[in-house]
Amino acid sequence: MAGGVRGWLARVGSYSAERQPRAWLLLLPALACIGVFNVLPLVRVFVMAFQSGSLRHLRFAGWSNFVAVLADPSFVRALVNTGVFACVTVPVGLVVSLMLAVAVDSRMRGSRVFEALLFVPYLTSVVAVGVVFRYLFNGDFGVVDYVLSLVGLGPFDFLNDPRLSMVTLCVFGVWLSLAFNIVILLSGLRAIDPLLYRVADLYGASAWERFSRITLPQLAPMITFLSIMDLINAFKVYTEVYVLFNGMPGVADSAVTAVFYVYDKFYVQGRYGQGMAAAVVLFALILVFTLLQSLLVRRLSR
Amino acid sequence: MMRIRRTLLPAVLAATLALAGCGSADSGQDTADATPDTTINGNVTITFWHGMTGDQEKTLQQITDAFMKENPKITVKLQNQSSYDGLQQKLTAAQQSPKNLPTITQAYSSWMINAIDDDLVVDQTPYIESKDQNLAFDNWDDVLEGLRKSVTLDGKIYGMPFNKSTEVLWYNKDMFDELGLKVPTSFEELETTAKAIHDAKGIPGAGFDSLQNFYSVYLSDHGSEFGKDLDVTGKASQDAFTYYQDGVRDGWLRTAGTNQYMSAPFASQKVGMYIGSSAGESFVKEGAAGKFTYAAAPEPSKHAIQQGTDIYMFTSASSQQRTAAYLYEKYLTGKDNQITWGVQTGYIPIRTSAITDSKYTSADTAIAPILADATRNLIAAPIKPSSEQATTDVEKSLEAVLADPNSSVKDALAKLKPTFESDWQE
Numbered sequence: 001m002a003g004g005v006r007g008w009l010a011r012v013g014s015y016s017a018e019r020q021p022r023a024w025l026l027l028l029p030a031l032a033c034i035g036v037f038n039v040l041p042l043v044r045v046f047v048m049a050f051q052s053g054s055l056r057h058l059r060f061a062g063w064s065n066f067v068a069v070l071a072d073p074s075f076v077r078a079l080v081n082t083g084v085f086a087c088v089t090v091p092v093g094l095v096v097s098l099m100l101a102v103a104v105d106s107r108m109r110g111s112r113v114f115e116a117l118l119f120v121p122y123l124t125s126v127v128a129v130g131v132v133f134r135y136l137f138n139g140d141f142g143v144v145d146y147v148l149s150l151v152g153l154g155p156f157d158f159l160n161d162p163r164l165s166m167v168t169l170c171v172f173g174v175w176l177s178l179a180f181n182i183v184i185l186l187s188g189l190r191a192i193d194p195l196l197y198r199v200a201d202l203y204g205a206s207a208w209e210r211f212s213r214i215t216l217p218q219l220a221p222m223i224t225f226l227s228i229m230d231l232i233n234a235f236k237v238y239t240e241v242y243v244l245f246n247g248m249p250g251v252a253d254s255a256v257t258a259v260f261y262v263y264d265k266f267y268v269q270g271r272y273g274q275g276m277a278a279a280v281v282l283f284a285l286i287l288v289f290t291l292l293q294s295l296l297v298r299r300l301s302r
Numbered sequence: 303m304m305r306i307r308r309t310l311l312p313a314v315l316a317a318t319l320a321l322a323g324c325g326s327a328d329s330g331q332d333t334a335d336a337t338p339d340t341t342i343n344g345n346v347t348i349t350f351w352h353g354m355t356g357d358q359e360k361t362l363q364q365i366t367d368a369f370m371k372e373n374p375k376i377t378v379k380l381q382n383q384s385s386y387d388g389l390q391q392k393l394t395a396a397q398q399s400p401k402n403l404p405t406i407t408q409a410y411s412s413w414m415i416n417a418i419d420d421d422l423v424v425d426q427t428p429y430i431e432s433k434d435q436n437l438a439f440d441n442w443d444d445v446l447e448g449l450r451k452s453v454t455l456d457g458k459i460y461g462m463p464f465n466k467s468t469e470v471l472w473y474n475k476d477m478f479d480e481l482g483l484k485v486p487t488s489f490e491e492l493e494t495t496a497k498a499i500h501d502a503k504g505i506p507g508a509g510f511d512s513l514q515n516f517y518s519v520y521l522s523d524h525g526s527e528f529g530k531d532l533d534v535t536g537k538a539s540q541d542a543f544t545y546y547q548d549g550v551r552d553g554w555l556r557t558a559g560t561n562q563y564m565s566a567p568f569a570s571q572k573v574g575m576y577i578g579s580s581a582g583e584s585f586v587k588e589g590a591a592g593k594f595t596y597a598a599a600p601e602p603s604k605h606a607i608q609q610g611t612d613i614y615m616f617t618s619a620s621s622q623q624r625t626a627a628y629l630y631e632k633y634l635t636g637k638d639n640q641i642t643w644g645v646q647t648g649y650i651p652i653r654t655s656a657i658t659d660s661k662y663t664s665a666d667t668a669i670a671p672i673l674a675d676a677t678r679n680l681i682a683a684p685i686k687p688s689s690e691q692a693t694t695d696v697e698k699s700l701e702a703v704l705a706d707p708n709s710s711v712k713d714a715l716a717k718l719k720p721t722f723e724s725d726w727q728e
Binding site: 054055056057073074134140157159160161162163245246247248250251252253254266267268269270271 | 390391400413417419557559567570690694
């Protein structure tokens with residue numbers, strides 16, 4: 001930010017696109033759209049968080065919505081579940097997709113085919129995948145349960161046992177994050193100068209050294225980008241829960257997440273203010289985490 | 303960077319406020335007079351939002367077409383909102399600018415509480431009780447009592463019962479014959495029968511589609527009632543939780559879990575009988591085909607739940623539209639149409655005269671012959687703000703108790719009590 005201000009000061013007096021009235025005119029349609037579809041709803045969320053009553057007769061309610069929501073054990077569980085989901089799926093998803101990307105990138109036979117196959121899940125809708133996962137995880141005739149029983153584990157009821165709901169959801173989340181991660185990482189891998197590896201070979205570097213000294217540092221910007229994107233997406237997890245548990249937040253609310261809670265309060269329970277208060281809390285949390293993360297990343301990349 | 307912010311922010315704020323102003327300034331309210339129009343003078347178009355698909359939608363279209371033929375001045379536009387979730391979401395959104403609301407909609411009473419508070423829903427009592435021949439409902443008392451209660455709030459009739467169902471006992475007739483079992487008629491008999499199936503077959507004998515319905519019916523059967531004044535730590539409530547928990551622990555009862563409906567495990571013969579919607583026959587039929595014969599019986603309890611949607615009318619409609627919509631509702635709920643509707647969709651006809659008519663009782667369904675019996679004591683969830691929240695909280699609590707069959711029911715209910723009480727407060 002400081003650099004930006006200095007740069008701006010340096011440009012004072014010279015040409016600046018921001019000061020051209022015509023530029024604003026040209027930007028107007030875009031700004032209007034952003035105002036109506038992004039800024040306005042956001043403002044309303046903040047306003048409604050302090051209101052209660054029915055949609056036509058909202059009245060000021062002070063902090064009562066926040067008090068009610070924060071005192072609701074279900075909301076606390078939703079936040080904890082969301083946190084667990086983000087902390088598990090983001091790192092695990094990144095590690096697994098990095099391994100797969102490196103494997104596909106190495107000159108193994110048919111790597112193009114694998115690359116295409118690994119990208120297909122990204123093109124498939126989450127809902128369709130969810131239906132398939134419901135079959136795989138089924139407690140009566142699911143494949144996963146069957147395979148586990150071969151090694152003497154189980155039986156597990158992944159979808160109906162509240163203790164397993166989050167495990168099931170995290171596995172699903174990791175799987176879903178793979179496709180996009182792999183594509184981005186592959187493009188990063190291909191951009192690494194092959195000369196670096198050749199020099200490393202000349203000096204007799206081991207495979208691990210090549211990976212940790214060349215590949216990983218070179219991929220750092222990609223990994224940073226992906227971790228931020230994945231984290232934000234993980235905080236917004238909703239569809240995954242809905243499709244995996246057939247519209248329920250798991251048996252006994254075991255897999256309720258923050259966005260699920262917001263939706264449920266607003267559209268199902270008709271407690272608009274409380275739903276919006278929960279949304280504001282979630283917004284603040286995502287903001288804090290994203291800021292922390294970008295701070296951390298800047299520290300690390302220095 | 304700074305510069306942009308400083309000039310942009312006020313502009314955006316101004317735009318926002320202006321827009322917010324437009325949003326709340328509109329009001330298409332109460333253009334109609336207090337006394338209903340008795341005749342349709344010119345051409346009128348009414349819209350009807352619904353969430354029905356398949357056979358239900360086809361039957362609705364067929365009855366609607368017949369109505370328009372008889373009333374050439376009225377055009378009814380059926381607008382499918384894809385699903386009940388989609389319908390609920392759209393209704394909530396449209397309430398912010400009522401001129402976007404349809405003339406009538408299919409809705410659960412619990413969805414309409416806020417709208418009724420906001421004077422968005424037409425009180426249909428003056429139409430139903432009108433002295434005018436053209437308007438008056440031919441016999442309001444012919445509508446099942448439980449259904450009438452479910453649309454009446456403070457003495458005003460806000461909805462017309464329509465897609466209504468009750469719960470019945472679906473059972474595997476072959477299995478019952480093989481084991482020489484009688485169809486249970488009470489919670490006690492349900493227990494012995496389910497245990498017998500469990501002992502003989504090693505599968506749970508029974509299950510309930512909806513834990514909430516189980517809870518409400520159990521309470522009503524044991525002298526209590528689900529509602530604001532219920533003491534969830536009381537005896538009836540404890541017994542209800544314990545009954546189901548014992549069953550799950552000892553293996554003779556099960557839940558639907560994330561399947562949400564028991565028809566799938568019933569079809570794969572993983573349960574001998576279940577209590578579920580009377581409108582579920584098509585699923586049961588399809589599942590049992592070629593494997594076993596199924597049959598239906600009234601729910602094994604003194605009371606039975608009534609559930610499903612009604613038709614509500616919005617105040618954004620003009621007086622002509624209101625009258626047209628009311629005439630359409632009256633047509634849909636007429637005796638003959640109710641018989642057609644009931645036979646083709648599996649929903650219960652809302653009129654006693656239709657349910658007991660031989661055209662209905664002799665129809666080729668498992669439900670028709672037993673329906674008069676099954677609907678004798680219908681109970682409904684109270685239409686009160688927050689009943690939805692209270693329902694969800696009870697269900698969650700019961701699910702948690704069943705997921706851990708050795709947990710203490712007393713502790714769970716003690717924990718539920720403050721939540722349940724605060725649910726009714728807002």
